[in-house]
Amino acid sequence: MVPDEFSVASVEAASVDAFRPYAAFLRSGEPYTSIFLNNPWLLPPKAGAELEWGQGWYYDTTVARKHDYWRNIVLPTPTKDLQQLRRNLYEWGFCLLEDGLSSEQCARIRRRVEDQAAAERALGIAYLVESQQHVWSLVNKGADFVGLLEHDPAAVQAGPMIERLLDETLGPGWNHFSLLANISYPGCHPQPMHQDQTWIAPINTGEAPVLLNTMYVLQDVNEHNGGTLLVPGAHRANGTPETGLYGPLPKPINLEAPAGTVLMFDGRLLHGGAVNHSDDFRYVLTNSCVKPWARQQENFVLEVSPEVLANASDKLLWRMGFQSSITAGLVEGYGYRGTGRQGDRVGSLREVRRELDRGYHHVGELSMDTIESVDLEALSLMRLQRENEEFRNNEHIESMAKLNDFIASRQRD
Ligand SMILES: [Fe+2]
Known part of the structure; x- marks a missing residue:
């Protein structure tokens, strides 16, 4: 006979008004609860809805130098100065590596991505959402992508510098979370604003991020063609104990950067894909890296093809979580x-x-x-x-x- 205390009904009865110290935290919905409560203009448009202009929505913005609030504030600009990059990443939650890809590397990678993305659409196997086409499993789709995952200077000339910033931010032994292409369409919806380390929410790491994203910018980006929306400095919670994790935030900017720039941004930085007002696609790659205990977005151990596996370097295997x-x-x-x-x-x-x-x-x-x-x-x-x-x-x-x-x-x- 099973003791009655273990029955489903008894467990239910013993849970009414019980001591449950983590319940409120787990249900808090933070950091988004305080973000949207204190900044309702950050709410995303409904699926299929017409976008609204001139009403202060987060996606209705421009680059920093044309922005009413940000134009007089010194924000990160592309540089090769590692000291400056470190400071920018810490203070603003992002930094920009000037010419991180050489013009040849950038053009080569862009051609490969364009061709792959077109072929996936032609076969009907592409992954589309309202804001973007995503091309996944790039590790299997070209030697340069393997080079990016290894930070091989033959694929990305700033590789050693990117790797150093990853080591310093995440600690040694980090893994790749994913490497994908983010292709925004003409007239696409904006992405909801988010933190890339949302998967650990409502846990919010105050001391350091658990994810650092590296974005490879494959053509000039700006307010016209959908330079990524960023809220500079929003990697740090700015609320008080009374108002929650986040209080009122400044409006986002569109990223402005020439082709070949590498954007690195903190997993806590509030950001999102922008509206593409141009009549062409906008191509970037995103490569998130995470603490080695994190479950990866791409299951590299299952995903990597036998051909890539056969030739994989020890470094590639390590970074993929092998x-x-x-x-x-x-x-x-x-x-x-x-x-x-x-x-x-x-x-x-x-x-x-x-x-x-x-x-x-x-x-x-x-x-x-x-x-x-x-x-x-x-x-x-x-x-x-x-x-x-x-x-x-x-x-x-x-x-x-x-x-x-x-x-x-x-x-x-
Ligand atoms: Fe993101």
Whole structure:
């Protein structure tokens, strides 16, 4: 007989007006509750609705130098000065790397993205939303995208500088969250304003972001063709304990930057895709990077093609989340002794993916009663262990037998 306290009805009854210390926080809807309460002009347009101009909506804006509020405030402009970039990123939540892509790199990547996006539309497999076409899994769609994920100077000349800012902001060992193309259409809707680290809401990290986004600007962008909307400085909560996380905010600007600029922005910065008033598409790439414990937006371990996997550098694998360790990415226990670091074989999920591609055989339910019938050679885990776990030597395996002998002798006594 199950004790009555455990019944669904009893659990319900014991939960009325109960001590639930986290309930209000979990239901708070922050940071958006205080953002929209104190700034109702930030509410997004309804799906399919006509956009309204001259009424103060967030998307009805312009670049900083033409903006009533921002024109007299010194905001980040494109620079190659690393000291300046650090300060801009900290103070305003974003910075702009001048000529982060060379003109050749920018033109080459833009051509590849345009062609890929057109082909996905032609086949009817593209991903469209009201504000943008997204091209996902770029890792499989061209060598330059692999180069971007590795911050290889052959693909992005500012690679070493971008990597340094990532290391300093997220700490070492960060992973890629995603790499995609964001293509806005002529006359598209704006995106709702958001923080890219929304997936941890209502947790709001005051000290540092858990996500840093790198945007590759593939043509000149401005207020006309949909330069991304940014609220400078809105990576820091500005509310009081009485009003919530956010109080009244200044209006956003449109990003103004020449082709080849690399925008890096804090995962807490309020931003959104802008309206494209031009008669052409607007192309940017976004590459978010996150703390290594975060679940990634793109499931790179499943997504990466066998061909890309076969040629993947240790660095690419590491950044895509292929290095497991005691707290992350274990498969049937394999990876527990991994370090999570680049090139560590004991924690490499590349070997697991190869087994999966071949047809993985799981360990499943075992019993001493049927131990003789187990085909050890058929288990994928056994192959992974044999090929990668150096610590699994004869002595280690004998120690397991000794433990079984010990238990058997205890049972005899
Ligand atoms: Fe975003």
